Amino acid sequence: MFRSLRSRVFYGWWMVGAGFGIQILTGGLMNQAYGAYVVLLREEFGWSKTMLSAGFSMARFESGLLGPIEGWLIDRFGPRSVMRVGIIIFALGFMAMSQINSLVTFYLAFFAMALGSSLGGFLPLTVAVVNWFRRKRATALATMQTGFAVGGLIVPIVVFCLETFGWRSTAFGSGVLILLVALPLSSIIRHRPEDYGLEVDGGVDPALAQSNGHQEEEPIDFLPREAVRTHSFWLISLGHGSALLVVSAVMVHLVSHLNENQGYSLQTAALVVTLMTFMQITGQLLGGYLGDRFNKRFITASCMFAHMTGLLLVAYATALPMVIAFAVLHGLAWGIRGPLMQAMRADYFGRASFGTIMGFSSMIVMFGNVSGPLVAGILADSTGSYETGFTVLACLAGGGSLFFLFATKPKPPIRITRPAVEPLRDADAIAVASAAAGRPRDRS
Secondary structure, three states: OHHHHHOOOOHHHHHHHHHHHHHHHHHHHHHOOHHHHHHHHHHHHOOOHHHHHHHHHHHHHHHHHHHHHHHHHHHHHOHHHHHHHHHHHHHHHHHHHOOOOOHHHHHHHHHHHHHHHHHHHHHHHHHHHHHHOOOOHHHHHHHHHHHHHHHHHHHHHHHHHHHHHOHHHHHHHHHHHHHHHHHHHHOOOOOOHHHHOOOHHHOOOHHHHHHOOOOOOOOOOOOHHHHOOOHHHHHHHHHHHHHHHHHHHHHHHHHHHHHHHOOOOHHHHHHHHHHHHHHHHHHHHHHHHHHOOOOHHHHHHHHHHHHHHHHHHHHOOOOHHHHHHHHHHHHHHHHHHHHHHHHHHHHHHOOOOHHHHHHHHHHHHHHHHHHHHHHHHHHHHHHOOOHHHHHHHHHHHHHHHHHHHOOOOOOOOOOOOOOOOOOOOHHHHHHHHHHHHOOOOOOO
């Protein structure tokens, strides 16, 4: 199979396509549709915004705590094996969601969904793509992660199903769809090209080979303990967490804010999510192109300011154009920034332990994922609107741009190696040979 693909399409691009499809399901059925579930669950059970935010935040907390273990499992056993287990858990979590009757059972079901989507989606897919690409790494990551954004385009379909068939039937059907589609796609994923007689990027680029004397620069592979000692590891992680303060709060609370505070219908709110998704797709494709050619740090820092501006616009929106401006700015910033952060980590720390390094980074990043929805939900319950919570998160995101600006490439790790054995002098060589032959050494 691999030999036949070698002369036509680099196999890494087939994996990008499979990851694209899996990310559509993860983004469209759970992450970006969660806000619609929130509205209906509040109507049926009367749970507060804080309670529903806590479910999302606890799931993100789980992903952060288990991140190092997940990363080690991926580096040790390969992404495909881990993904198969994760996808089954993801599907069963949705099916359990359709049967909940209390806040505790909701938390347990959503915990399973979050664990499954983590094991079966973003992290193993990112590790696989990083291992197969170097020159076009940002483009490959952006293309694969565009699937998550495209998933937002099916949110109106999910909303239609929620309103037509009910949230229980929609949740169960989502679990069945995941088993039928995501599980077969996971069989395409492979760990490293060298395991199958292939090369990263499909071989040496002719132009680079000619300019570099047939040698392409291979990044130094940091060990996890070496990576966590660098300032760049912490700065990228803190910047990523700052961005997710906004992203996670928007995913959980945007539909509620537009529906309850701004007075828009659920369908109109879904259309705003769709516009935001279109801009996210545009941003990811643009970000992949820019990231392979220009400084990733400056690009991601600019995106943080766009996140801040967009969230302030929707927080204090008095007319639909302000909401539309938010969707454009937030979608573009999210799309451009997302793949560049993973590409920066791979550029800085190499491929060999990327999964484990990403797992340790997720322990820091999770604080943004956890705190964003909680801050917005608690302040909305106490003040009656999302204005205060969104303002606080917007300012924190703007300040987070500094983390990316100062996240310069670390110096290669200093490793102590044993010195090579000094070659024997001629006289010593004669003595060794004589001893081996059982002859006395000539001392003349």
